[in-house]
Amino acid sequence: MAEEKNSIHEELIDETVATETVEGEAVEASEIEGEETISLEEQLKIAEAQTKELEAKLEEAENRYYRIQADYENSRRRARLDLEASEKYRAQSLISNLLPAMDNFERALQMEVDGEQAASILQGMEMVYRGLLEALKNEGAEQIEAVGKEFDPNFHQAVMQVDVEGFDSNHVVEEFQKGYILKDRVIRPAMVKVNQ
Template identity: 60%
Template sequence: MAEQAQEVNEKVELTEENPAEAVFAEEETTEETNVQDLLKDIEELKNKLDEADNRYLRLQADFDNFRRRSRLDQEASEKYRAQKLVTDLLPALDNFERAMKVEVDNEQTKSLLQGMEMVYRGILDALKKEGLEPIEAVEKEFDPHMHQAVMQESNENYGSNIIIEEFQKGYLLKDRVIRPSMVKVNQ
């Protein structure tokens, strides 16, 4: 406050002594104020630019993440495109397997059974080309991700947690379990 009063007194003295100098001093003060205002404006603009750059970088990162997720979703969709068809055909494969276990005694039934085996193998080969694989179960260690235990039994011929019998085959499509094996496990 005291400094401002001193400046005003100096201006008044300058005005009394030399009016031209007073105008010049007033212009310098105005220029200093203008320069300070411009510096503030520049600083505000720099802050706004930094904020806009940060928003742009975040938006670009979000878009890159979206593009990556979309690509991964598309790859997964392509990889497992046959899953619905395979899932729908598994009961038919089970029925073929049951039918082929039937004991036959005449030639006509044997030839019919051979035809069924050929159809079964053809379907199984086509599904294998799509990535379908049966899950190995009997005499393997029980894995809850691959097997579904429906029974337990104590059998001294097998180790603990070993599968004794398979009731229904399980299948993998590529690396995904389509259907777990239904099994009997040793305690």
């Protein structure tokens, strides 16, 4: 930067000292065509002002470049994170749609049956239910443990409070509907009864 200032300074001095021959007479370049003579100090002040103005413009352009580059990097990072999240939770809507069917399977499996034919149908339904649970587990979905666990509003939805002996305070006594979690995201909280 100092070298640039020195070269500008030298150019200004050369311009002032440069002479032209007009009808055999040496005349300063600045005096041609009736221009007033500008002192060397004034020329230096003008050059320094122009240099400061150019430096300010350069700094502004550099700042704008760095902001644009940062915005570009942030948008790339956001796009990558969105893609990772969509890949990670791609099965969420399917699992949400399957949960009512899973609830119906659980209710059907709790029925008491008489006769071999009904028992074999129930056994087949239990195999299908276990297959669905395994498929959910392969996608990263798991049932939320509730009964006997401490109530956690992030995983449990309390619909009733009771006072039951044998359970600690603020612990889940009974589960009305199973909750499911996909990786680290709760798809549906468990609907529970909590001890006071």
